[in-house]
Amino acid sequence: MITKKQFYFVRHGQTDHNLLEGDDKGDHHGDIPLNQTGREQAAQIEPLVANLPIETICASPMKRAQETKEIISARLQALHHEIEDLGECSAKIWKEMTRLGMYSPLPSDGEAHMFMERVRRGLNAALSLPGPALVVAHGGVHWAICCLIQMADHEWKLENCGVVHFSLDVSGNWKAKKLSARI
Numbered sequence: 001m002i003t004k005k006q007f008y009f010v011r012h013g014q015t016d017h018n019l020l021e022g023d024d025k026g027d028h029h030g031d032i033p034l035n036q037t038g039r040e041q042a043a044q045i046e047p048l049v050a051n052l053p054i055e056t057i058c059a060s061p062m063k064r065a066q067e068t069k070e071i072i073s074a075r076l077q078a079l080h081h082e083i084e085d086l087g088e089c090s091a092k093i094w095k096e097m098t099r100l101g102m103y104s105p106l107p108s109d110g111e112a113h114m115f116m117e118r119v120r121r122g123l124n125a126a127l128s129l130p131g132p133a134l135v136v137a138h139g140g141v142h143w144a145i146c147c148l149i150q151m152a153d154h155e156w157k158l159e160n161c162g163v164v165h166f167s168l169d170v171s172g173n174w175k176a177k178k179l180s181a182r183i
Contacts, residue, residue: 002120002149003127006167008052008134008179010045010072011142012064013038014160033063041161042071048163048181050075052134058126059136060086068161069136081129085122088138089115097143119144149174 014037017030034042049072058081059069069080089097093112119141126133135141142158145151149166154176158164163179 002145003124004168004172004174005127006132006165007123007127008049008054008132009142009145009158009164009166010049010068010134010136011139011158011160011162012060012062012068012136013041013071015064018160031062031064034067038064038160039067039071042068045161045163045181046072046074048179049073049134053132054078054134055130056081056126056133057136058083058086058122058129058133060088060138060141062087062138065136065138072136072161073134076134078134079129081126083122083125085118085125086135086137086141087118089140089144094140097140115140116144116148120148123148146176151176 013034015032016035017032054073054076056079057069057073057076059065061082061084065086066082073080090111093115096112122141123135123145126135139158142164143156145166146154146156151174154164163181165177165179167175167177169175
């Protein structure tokens with residue numbers, strides 16, 4: 001169960017690893033920093049993020065998420081929390097997720113299941129703090145969140161520095177809206 005409370009999500013900016021194709025990516029998503037494009041992407045969405053009603057910022061401890069958080073939250077007066085459970089999945093799990101797609105049944109055991117449970121703990125930890133919260137994390141975490149809240153009509157693959165507002169409709173169902181930095 002995910003706490004039913006609105007929040008914002010940002011995927012970290014681009015890294016050199018994001019530019020690799022297929023088997024060139026290797027077996028893990030290491031703790032790698034943003035590249036110049038990633039820093040520019042974060043700077044481009046900073047004005048958008050600065051105007052959101054953020055009370056708390058929760059981020060993965062990985063370098064790329066931390067760098068993105070620092071850039072996009074420059075003007076925010078919000079509490080900062082590092083949440084270990086918001087870290088990215090392994091490349092093995094990422095490959096399995098992309099093979100399954102978002103609308104497949106949730107994995108009931110194995111590494112993917114453990115990842116989903118970790119994301120559940122991480123998101124609930126973020127949502128237990130004053131909100132709305134901004135979660136700065138990874139593409140795999142976004143996919144897991146979409147699965148956990150059974151998000152329909154929302155693309156599970158999120159571009160680098162994509163911003164999403166997750167909220168509830170009047171019936172208590174989750175909805176997601178991609179926000180744009182363009183005016």
